[in-house]
Amino acid sequence: MGDQLTTSAAALRMFFTDDIYLVGGDEQLAVAEQPAPSLIPPPAPLPIVEKVVMPVLEIAPAASFNYLGKNQKNVLILVKDDQNDVSTERGRELLRNIVKALQLTANDFALLNYHAYQDQHFPALKEFFASKLVMAFGVTPVQLGLVEHPANTIVMEGAVQVVFSQNLDMLSDNQNEKKALWGSMKKIRL
Secondary structure (H helix, E strand, C coil): CCCCCCCCHHHHHHHCCCCCCCCCCHHHHHHHHCCCCCCCCCCCCCCCCCCCCCCCCCCCCCCCCCCECCCCCCEEEEECCCCCCCCCHHHHHHHHHHHHHCCCCCCCEEEEEHHHHCCCCHHHHHHHHCCCEEEEECCCCCCCCCCCCCCCCEEEECCEEEEEECCHHHHHCCHHHHHHHHHHHCCCCC
16 A cells, blocks of 8 residues: 555645644644645534523422322312311212212222312322312312313313312202202213
């Protein structure tokens, strides 16, 4: 193969695109200082990029809820009562009737008093309980971070059936609301 050493500036520019500084004798400096024609255009100057500081996202700890039931059918029942664990006696009786009409047992659902968890929204509840059905009594869609939905009507939030209604105690005295709720409850598919 012959001599592979070259001092041709044109040949060197084909292989080296970065600046090269030669240190040594005068002959080598003379080669580096000679401008030579190039087939490759000089690289464009790099743009100046300002340092970008990304905000640190804090990952909230997974929510933990104190609820009744075993949630085996992934049914979440939300109540909101600041004076009782669930509701008044009339409200609890109405809830027992609703659960019985849907053929659910305490093993099938999770019953949560939302009063203690008002900072939690629908996505956190849905994820924690793996809900297929959410029945909310006295909890509004807005409180759960959702858009407004009509009362006593089944709506879909993703793959989850959701029904919003009055507080159980108030609902127990309102025949029209109970009829509307029952009409929707007959359409629930578990």
